Amino acid sequence: MTLRILPLALILACLAAPGASAAEPAAENRGELQNRIEQLEKQIRELKELREKQQQKDVRAHEIQEPCIATVGMREVCSCLAENLPMGVDFAAYVRMVSAPKEGADERVLEMVKAARERCVK
Numbered sequence: 310m311t312l313r314i315l316p317l318a319l320i321l322a323c324l325a326a327p328g329a330s331a332a333e334p335a336a337e338n339r340g341e342l343q344n345r346i347e348q349l350e351k352q353i354r355e356l357k358e359l360r361e362k363q364q365q366k367d368v369r370a371h372e373i374q375e376p377c378i379a380t381v382g383m384r385e386v387c388s389c390l391a392e393n394l395p396m397g398v399d400f401a402a403y404v405r406m407v408s409a410p411k412e413g414a415d416e417r418v419l420e421m422v423k424a425a426r427e428r429c430v431k
Contacts, residue, residue: 369391369396370388370391370392371391372399372400373387373390373391373394373399373400373403374387374388374390374391376399376400376401377390377391377400380400380404386429386430389425389428389429390403390425390426390429393424393425393428393429394421394422394425395418395421395422395425397418398418398421398422403422403425403426406418406419406422407422407423407426
């Protein structure tokens, strides 16, 4: 009788083994899916940050270009200034810096402003 039970036990063990290994890939697939979901969520966050930075850059460019175009009338020069002026320097500050004497001005910012002017005004 034990001889009959032994083959049945072996058959049952073999049948149970594929079921156990089939569960493992399902768990691996879930892990891979979770990993992929996390990667996609990270990419979405990065894209949102990039969009916010681009929107801030667009607003800044508009804030520089509009008064510049109204004053100078040369869109190309104004676009160039908007791209090259350091942060915190709007068009009015630019005009004050390039027309004021050097004394009392922040040398580093003044040099950046003058470099932008050299690049843009030909």
